[in-house]
Amino acid sequence: MALVFQALVLPLLWCLPPLLVLLGARLLLPRWRGWQGERIVGRRLEALFPEVLHGVVLPDGRGGLTQIDHLALTPRGLLVVETKHYRGAIQGAAEATHWVQLIGRRRYPFVNPLHQNRRHVRAVEALGLGQPVHARVVFTDGARFVDAVPAGVSRCATLARDLGSLRGGRVGRAKQAAWTRLRGQVRRGWLARWRHRRQVERRHGRDDRTRLGKALLGAAGALAGLLWWRVWGSVGL
Structure with missing residues (x-):
């Protein structure tokens, strides 16, 4: 039986981790594209x-809690930016509910996304920083x-x-002080992100694609580790 397992079953099991990785990566692709878009826009803003x-x-x-893609300190106040990393053609009017x-x-x-970013602007304004808050939605060049x-x-x-x-112009002392106060209001660490994610799930439902994608990648790693452990164990190392 052990010989049958080694000759037939084990090679098939080795095919599973790459397959699980491919399936998981496919489910996580929209999230990865979003991160990529934020990096592109972030570098432009930093310049x-x-x-x-x-x-x-x-x-x-x-x-x-709310999560904002980018916040920038400018000579004219604070800038709130929402990034969209979409490809293809985009249709939408400023006051439409959906594009x-x-x-x-x-x-x-x-x-x-203009409506989405207005909520972010209101969150920054609610901090009472005493500076103008500007808004911009940025699409990457694939759209x-x-x-x-x-x-x-x-x-x-x-x-x-x-x-x-x-x-x-230059960033004045009042704007720099407002920026410092803003930084002091930022919620950092895994707990803040977990709370925000739970809030989004309560409002819009769970992101089952992302959950399943992460689960498949985790299963691929666990199975690959188990198989390697069996191989090294079988040779006495």
């Missing part, structure tokens, strides 16, 4: 402004707009030009 924070968790002013991503003949609706780009929206290629009015 434009003296100080930038990324993936910031703050009180939302209503007893909960649509068009890839071929497929349509993928998503929440209007193109079917109609005119709505006000308050940029693509990476036009970001420096679109934010030109916020870049002139």
Whole structure:
């Protein structure tokens, strides 16, 4: 029986970890694309402004938490940025509830990011920092707009030009002090991110794709470790 296991079953089991990794990576691809987009936009902002924070968790002013993709200190105040790393054609009006991503003949609706970013702006304003708070939604260059780009929206290629009015001059003491106070309100560590994730799940439901993707990657690692342990154990090492 042991010989049958070694000759037939074990080779099949070795095929499972790569398969689980592929399946898990496919489920996590949208999340990975989102992180990639935030890195692209984050680097652009760092080239434009003296100080930038990324993936910031703050009180939302209503007893909960909100996560902001990017916050920048500018000579004209504070800038709140929401990143979208989408490809294909984008259709959407400034006041519409949902926009649509068009890839071929497929349509993928998503929440209007301008509305999403307004909630982030309100959270920053609720801190009472006494400085203007500006907003911008940035799409990476894989996206193109079917109609005119709505006000308050940029693509990476036009970001420096679109934010030109916020870049002139020096950052005064009052704005630097407001930035310091803002940094002091940032919620750091795994507990804050866990609380925010639970809040999002209560509002919008669990992200089962991400959960399953992480579970598959974990299972692939555990199975690969078990198989390696059996191989090294069988040779007496």
